[in-house]
Amino acid sequence: MSSNNQDFFKRVHQVATLIPVGRVTSYGAIAQYLGTKSSARVVGWAMNAAHGDLSIPAHRVVNRVGLLSGKHHFEGTNLMQQLLENEGVVVKENKIQNFKEIYWDPCKEL
Template sequence: MASSQENLFDNIYQVVKLIPVGRVTSYGAIAKYLGSKAGARMVGWAMNACHTMPDVPAHRVVNRNGLLSGKHHFGGNVMQELLEAEGVKVKNDKIIEFHTHFWDPSLELL
């Protein structure tokens, strides 16, 4: 039987898989969409746990200010390189024009 944490992680991964190329969202936006405003930390834990899952684009999940707060889990500048390959500009570990790249699942997944 799967634990409730495993089920939550699976739900988080399903949302992350829907983030379009060239767009980003935040831990909190995913948590809010899933009905847990205080669950941003749990979304972060899910992102940390999915690095062996190539179909989960964890690099598209950043903090609420557009900072690459999970960068160290990718090693080196991999997170930034993946975002830049999708047309998202990053400077000093922060997404340039974050508001134009932001994808809000609560608005996009009606």
């Protein structure tokens, strides 16, 4: 069933789109919300696929420590940080400062 695979991506994209402005989440959180909690990496791939879609705020998704691990996949060197700061997220040295405060858990919020 190839539909399932695409459905997984679709869900990841959906959740990413639901992330409120000024909030961030982690790959594992999305993976857990989708049921595949062990597949945080796959969420990263989904984000990679979502990278082509400007409607998906991939910059709001970081790793579990609030580090902009995916910033290398964005254009330039600090585009991801710029986007986050533009939304009011405090980022320093490619790491979200008040990560715990702005952390958005889809499993709880949704």
